[in-house]
Amino acid sequence: MTLRLRLLGGFEAVRERGRLRPTTRKAAALLALLGLRPGIPVPRARLAALLWPESGEAAARTSLRQALAMLRKDLGEGSPLPVAEGDDLLLPADQVESDVAAFERALADPSRLAEAAALHAGELLAGFDAGSDAFEDWRRDEAARLRDRLAAALGAALAQAGGASATTLATALLTVEPAAEDAHQALIRAHLAEGALGAAMRQYAKCRDALQREFGVPPSPATEELRARIRAPQAQEGEGDDRPALAVLPFTDLSDDPAHGWLAQAFAEDLTAALSRFRVLHVVAAASVAAAHEPGAPMTETATRLGARYLLTGSLRRAGTQVRLTADLTDVREGRHLWAQRLDLPADRLPAIEDEMVAAIAGTLAKRLEQNLVREARQRPAADLRAWECWLRGLFLLRTGDEARAREAEALFRRALDLDPGFARAEAGLSLVNFNDWSCMAWDRWTEREHGAFTHAQRAVALDESDPLAHMILGRVFLYRRDFDRADHHLARAEALNPHDADLQTQLALTHCMLGRPEQGRDAAALAARLNPFHDDWYFAYAAIPAFCLGDYRGALALADRAPEIATDMEAWRAAALAHLGRLDDAAAALERFQARFRERITFGRAPKPGEAARWLAHVNPFRRAEDLARLMDGARKAGLEDGGKRTSPRTPQPFLRPGD
Template structure:
């Protein structure tokens, strides 16, 4: 498969050179489709079968001078070739029963319009080549005159992202990436280019007493033209109706064809208690900061939210995640008790609303660290089924597959998460490196781990894995120097503790890390 893609690239590059200086009407431009599947060779040498049919249909959707790969083909080459691709999403191909996820690879002159990766890990794509049904929701501006109301404006934005993300036909950029533009004066064309989307939603929130004014406008990022704009003046008790209105207006403006599943997923599942919702927004915003103190404060607010409304599933889910952070970071007196509390809250979240993707995501995290690997995978898959654009869900599924020893599948999930969230959290680099490490691709793992250390200078776990990679590569001086950095960053770093808490299904997978360190002579 790698050779096939390389051949296609060489052919397209050759055609670019051949067409240089040739009038447009005399140029020869190829479209190439590549798929991995079964074929049947006829007696006359012709190849037949679904594999050929799908490749042929992929050729039909490719732009002139471009190469379209099916997801099956892309999965085989993504880690072995330096490719700049645009994710075209699930595409219905002619005479093919089920939609297929398609990736477009452009080369030569056309490739100047293709995606490029910056030092931050953000994918930059020319807006005109972005999927038509793609959107980023920027954090709404807080116009209340009170900086402490930022949480409310941010919360409205995040809930709109969540609602839109549930639509299977729409490509929605994750919160983490959209919120990198918070407080910045940027043109929508720049946002579209950096995030690889065709549309941008921006707006503002003004909250005063029990009244709220929300303005929103949908903009074509390629042209800067306004597709829709609206102002809503409502009581706080109607806030969810406003969010539903915004979502529906966007659906109408983009002419999104909703499936029956989409309609079911859009059924509101939030609380009817404004005070509970306010506590939830405050708590969720604090949880995102990922520090011990803000996590404690978040838990208090989320606990208050579920006391005000015991049926508020999302509040139970984020409450579970606060306990999960306590467990993972040893922030509580009894990490094991924190894990039990996380399981109770996540289980309750799913019981309160089985259609809440965040609830299933939280339960997946808990199941994994309780070493219930199959159930963790199932919950993550359920979360993604409810929210096809759920970047965090993809990371959790990848993590569960990774610790289950299914590294190839895990890498595909992490790739998908990075597409949905171009400004992805640096922990994803660690997970990708660990998957490559388990596959024996130590040098590729080193490259990712060095990126992670650059983005997170205080990481001990990635430095430890980096030292193990160096050990397996025979670069013992590098391994010893890196191990000293581990102990400098965290003098209490303990392999025994990592062996205890990291949820490897097969203990031998962790021992591969220890073996690399032993080869370098840094541990006995």
């Protein structure tokens, strides 16, 4: 029967029939001393002096005989028992396995160094109390000797190693010698090679703290040189990325209780993650910010280190039942303060509403930055614009709804593709140009524009599968094609990629309704307003659709009254809502305005044929459910819209009549 002793990291004795629990701690200590190196004799005088130092020699030897008898009884028949050799005692090496003996054998063979490090699971007999100061002194010295031997072997191997092997050795060395500066240096270099600045700086901090704690000294010049490399200025733009960079600096905790400091740190990290979902700028990773940021350093110095143009700073102050949150955005390059947010929040609700606050700040901030960048792009000659600036300026022009400006936007998007053929947003912009023409204006070029919207949207998704805007546009195209399942897939993908984008949520307010989910459409419209409280008025037009589809006609009209005219059919929706409320005179007036716009924009001055406007209205509102389309069309008919005696289906709409048909 083999007895296995685990002495590194604690004390455990195991035999085939289970764990052995010596009756007394002296018997356990005796077993540990004999089992440290099985087969090696230990003098009785040595054992007695270690375990009973306060007793005289004769009394100590008597106590040793009693402990030995107790240990033999605990081991029982069939177990390896201590053997006497003259005045020495030993455990038979062929029947006892000791992790210390295995560790020393492995340590003697350089090829087995990793095995030795794995066997050293902790300090010798850690936490073991033999009730003897002499035993404890011996244990502490022996533990240090084993630890120092391992550290020396690892250090020598580390000096000759490189790459992954150096990382493994350095990690092992720090488990036994936390202040081994060469091991810290090796790990810092490994993190730097991977570009993991945050991990590199955390390793530097561990090194500094360990040296101060163990020896009361600062890091060596070699370690400080590595720190300087960590804090060296980073490239402002990635390859092929001409977006400006934003860094969210660690928020300052101004609370009375330092225990709340985690909240400020978590908020800044969550805000960084939320902002990184927006494509308007490059967001510096939180780990890189932690590595390069030095409290109290000038903002220009921090921005240079991070390669960032914009810095977001903030603080949290918790006092009593309230928490005050502040956030400030600075354009360091221009030396201008761009935006500030101040919120007073109930402390007891903060954990529940933290995600909501992060989303709202991220959405508002991204919008403000986009507006600032658009303003700059508009002031520069088109020939000087970079690809991303072409996109921003083109999007601004496209949002005006003016056909001439849409042509300018198309030219800018094509220039962006010339500058960067792999720029997904340029393809998305071209899809939007075609989509707006196709769905709103270019009825004489239907096939051409429909194909263009679809093709460019597909290219945008293929170039950047993680771009929510590309998925949103492709989803809208599939929606108009009545391919509802694929539309739903891409729209859901867009929302998952950036649920904090207010513009996207506003689009979803409409598309949820078209897909038969008006309640979700209403929620999306409300979320968009929270994410961007100072939104453009066109948000109201999209928010009116869910209200209408849910039968809240007064709410739909109140929202529509605050919206600009963004589509030809807007007055038809208003007419339908008024008719459902029984306000037929007002409904007829709204319908007349719709028909006038229809003649101007769709039939280009020609009088519509019977039912043509009704078929067009059904076509440009691709409802999945028949009852949703019926709500719109029945209201429009009550207002006086002529349907030519034909009913429309949400899945197979009547083809509209092009000019000349």
